[in-house]
Amino acid sequence: MNIDYSQEVPVIEGRITLAEIDRLIAKPLDEKPNKKFFIALSITLTLLLIGVICVSYLFFRGTGVWGLNQPVGWAFDITNFVFWVGIGHAGTLISAVLYLLRQKWRTGIARFAEAMTIFAVMCAGIFPVIHTGRPWLAGYLLPYPNQHGLWVNFTSPLVWDVFAVSTYFTVSLVFWYVGLIPDFGVLRDRTASKLKKTIYSVFSLGWRNSHRNWQHYEKAYMLLAGFATPLVLSVHTIVSFDFAVSIIPGWHTTIFPPYFVAGAIFSGFAMVVTVLIFVRKVFDLQAIITLDHLEKMNKIIVVTGSMVGYAYGMEFFIAWYSGNPFEQFVFINRAFGPYAWAYWIMVSCNVIIPQLFWIKKIRRTIPAMLVIVIIVNIGMWFERFVITVTSLHRDFLPSSWGYFIPTIFDLGTLIGSFGLFFTLVLLFTKTLPVVAMSEIKAVAEGAQPSHHGGQH
């Protein structure tokens, strides 16, 4: 294999003109949705409806409709929460961290990944709220002056969570919107429909492509990226504190923050690849979201997957090395106890199968890639399930040991969250440009001035 590393691989395949880029990206917005779109939407809406029914029934009857009970007081709700927050991490990582690292290939996928972040955090936000006894009083989580003279407990990881997730959501949304402003300007100037023009004008805020604006805009974008980078690390760190700050064996470990962050990036990239495979096919964006991009993401998946695998091993090592019999019991019980099936699903999905991505052929074959990333998604859901449930189900008193079995409402709520996520993704693809037009144009060939007077 002779690869010339002195030459940067072009971000866009082929020689597409800038006008062609605009046309390609805006095409789904200009055309009326076709039959396939409505079929897909009806499927996701059905899933969403299942979730709505399950959650309504939960509100009516209380959390008793779920399968959790002592000693497993936390099960699907926290599992789903951590799962979705984790998925949300890829977007900000791609848009912020790769931006700071000057990775040009991020431009093709950044917008989509950011949108997925926002939708995933929305899905995640549902679970902490609905698992409280009276979810309509969720406002109590915020520190506001009240008649009891009480404040929230600022030293509690659960309150940190409220701050972290809401800040993450707000900052991601702002970051996404700032990226969208120039694109709204493009859409405003392209469209012929009066209604669309009004809507795009309102959202573009009157963007004029002025270089005097671009200068501040680029600065602001870099500042936001600079903030979003530690933020993305902090959010999953704080989510891991929900476990690590407690004193339950199996949770009370210092490896949790880096381990959770690696897992979050792992699952997030897997979800981005899953969805992008379909998006680039359906919307003919193969030239903009290229196989190279997917391959690069697959490389990150294999790296983070191995980091997660290292964390699994290290947990066992520390359990043995600590000499703490409770810690040792929990880990032996995790791998060989009643939930061994879940543990081994997790290990094979997250550590063993992604190793196939070492092979270049598999990294660049769409069907193989799709199967692997879906397996990774399943594995990462099981990781959170294993951490939560296996640490709880055999606590210090053997007389109260139990076995958690999810009810139909647990499963329905999980299905509903997928319904919500994919409904939002589908609506997004038809309402907003799935690729940042102004960014992708900037990295197209010949888009930047040749600095030394036309030296080619």
Place this chain on the structure above:
Amino acid sequence: MSAKKLYGLTALFNTPDEVVHAASKVNQLGYKHYDVHTPYPLHGMDAVMKLKPSKLGYLTLSFGLTGTAFALLFMYWAMSKDYPMIIGGKPFFALPAFIPVTFEVTVLLATLATVIWMLAFYFKFPSNSHPLHDTPYMKAVSGDKYGICIEADDVLFEVEKVNSLFKDLKSYAIEEVYFPIIEPTKIFEPKFLLLLAVIGILTSGATYLTLNKIIYLPPFDWMMTQKKVTAQSKSLFYANGFGMRKPVDGTVARNFLPYEYKGLAAPVVPLGNPLAPSNEVLKLGKKRFLTFCSPCHGNFGEGDSRLRGQFPNPPSLHSEKVRGWQDGNIYHVIVNGQNVMPSYASQLSRDERWAVIHYIRALQKAKNASPSEIIEAKKEILSNVAK
């Protein structure tokens, strides 16, 4: 038509190199009010246009630090001043545990401030009525063309000169852009007022329904309507039917010692005054004495009631008998009452009773001092003043 005011002259180019060249030319000629419009930021344009680096970073820093300070100070105040509580054995100001919230607030405030400041003050957005909007020029530069615009309010601006400059630069489309003619809008338009009224009614109606009706529908249940035994409710479980349990005989409330001679004519062994006659205690005693005792006993305890015979006058507190009493005896009278005087136990707390006794002693001393004692006291006061 003089109503149409010229905004500026625009020129379009096909390649980024051309617009870079045009911008550097315009800049060299000394134009200040001009702008380059490109579909995406062009590298190196800042240098060509000689723009100063954006100062947005300083704003971000100052708002970020404000967020940090606000979060830390607020948590300090809430957790150690307003409602101090020991949680998990941590100190009231548990800095490590405050870091996550501090970080999040910092990021949140800095991000929002940066973006809002940039949009509102640097870009002056929203501004959908800018003259450049809806021009063929704007449509071109948001697509794949590159443009430059020299504004009419530049001191060097002359239509012919700029036009020929753009032609020299080989622009493929030169266009004059005018300010749009904006019709003044009236606030007291009937349609607008009607809209306001409808919005007002809808908002208040929805708020009323939500806060007063909807939140009390099932499944929204409240703790006050829960099925549970409350303080005065009947119990079907306990034999005596009381919801509340009676405390064990002899149970004493926290921080409360019962008065052991209650109801007796006189204390068996009078208690001693537990308070020292400090300034504060005497002040408190005076206040309580004037409020509760003076209506009958008089302001100086001489038995000169203010009640004008509506209630029998009590004897003077300066009698030999009362002066000879121990503090505990006076305490006993305050708690139990005497003759027609009722008990003042519910009006005065234990400390207040003892403070009142100190004050009565001071009154007695002042009223019955011997001349030599008065001289002594005066000397003491003078020496205090001298100090």
